[in-house]
Amino acid sequence: MTADPKETLHGYLRSVRKAMVWKLDGLSEYDVRRPLTPTGTNLLGLVKHLAIVEAGYFGDTFGRPFPEHLPWWDDDAHPNADSFATEDESRADLVDCYQRVWAHADETIETLPADAPGRVPWWTGDPHVTLHQVLVHVVAETNRHAGHADILREQLDGAVGLNAHNSNIGDHDEAWWSTYRAQVEQAARAAGGI
Numbered sequence: 001m002t003a004d005p006k007e008t009l010h011g012y013l014r015s016v017r018k019a020m021v022w023k024l025d026g027l028s029e030y031d032v033r034r035p036l037t038p039t040g041t042n043l044l045g046l047v048k049h050l051a052i053v054e055a056g057y058f059g060d061t062f063g064r065p066f067p068e069h070l071p072w073w074d075d076d077a078h079p080n081a082d083s084f085a086t087e088d089e090s091r092a093d094l095v096d097c098y099q100r101v102w103a104h105a106d107e108t109i110e111t112l113p114a115d116a117p118g119r120v121p122w123w124t125g126d127p128h129v130t131l132h133q134v135l136v137h138v139v140a141e142t143n144r145h146a147g148h149a150d151i152l153r154e155q156l157d158g159a160v161g162l163n164a165h166n167s168n169i170g171d172h173d174e175a176w177w178s179t180y181r182a183q184v185e186q187a188a189r190a191a192g193g194i
Contacts, residue, residue: 006114009135010106016142017102020047021095023149027156033085036152043152044091045084046145048072051098052082053141057134058105061118066104068097109135 023043024032032044052073055066072081085094114132121127129137153159172180188194 006109006132006135009132009139010109013109013135013139013142014102016139016146017050017098019146020050020142020149021098023146023153023159024091024095026159027153029091031156032091035084036155040080040084041148041152042084043149044094045082046149046152047098048085048089048094049082050142050145051094051101054098054101054105054138056122057120057138058108061120061129061134062108062112062116062131063118064104064108066101068100070097 024047027043033042035042052070055070056073058064059066071077085091109131112131114130114135116131118129118131118134119127120129120134150160
């Protein structure tokens, strides 16, 4: 039996959304917000960014605007307003916003057929799309940012995987990982002539 492509994509999106929110669990306010790369990438900022991504792609694109005003999208907003949490924006509020956006996006996905036409006004080139194209785009973007979140979270406290019960990288202890990392380092040095 062949699975419905729309349902398959929606399932992947639901799964990665949960993983993104899990990446915040158990961390301090500072750790979910602090920039961990030279470009300022941070965990709560990734969640905030994904909220606006889904609000736009599953809202405005299909003539179903998300009913709440998201000020990070305003013309006079900071250029990266959707990529970091201000001190006045709580983790709970941003996660709750992301989850309200999910509900709105899920309604679009469940209501419209995969070939439903839409228009992405911020795309250069041809802005005309289908729901299927948008689902593929948003699943890809969300997974890309989940990869960022994986690395950031591992840097903070070593937590890896899809959730607290599924590391999806193997069940190894610290000694095994230390030995493995040393093997990777040795191979890199040898290949680099170091």
